[in-house]
Amino acid sequence: MNREGSFAEKIHTYVAMIPFGRVMTYGQLAALAGSPRAARQVGGVAHYGPEGLPWQRVVNKHGGMAAGFPGGPSAQAEMLVAEGVTLNAQQCLDIERLIWWPPEDSD
DSSP states (O other): OOSOSOHHHHHHHHHHHOOTTOBEEHHHHHHHTTOTTOHHHHHHHHHHSOTTSOGGGEEOTTSBOOTTSTTOHHHHHHHHHHTTOOOOTTSBOOHHHHBOOOOGGGO
8 A cells, every 4th residue: 555645544444454354453543544543543444435436344452342243233343244253242343363464565
């Protein structure tokens, strides 16, 4: 990915790359976009971001669903389950198994 561009543009680019059935965290996206302490800002980008991106694949650092997801955390969980992701009783996924990192040449 080109290092130029706004923080939001970088987030959009990385989110668009997340493969089916895999996830990235807010903090991970913030760090990749050059602002490692801006996980909350990633949430704002997601809230106002363009439709059509796989926002359901962005979770918290514990593998939990987003409280601000359109339709609520249960809607996000349903979308991930439809991708084959298994959740526990607390609607959390196995972050260590499902976390995805973009190829190094994508930045």
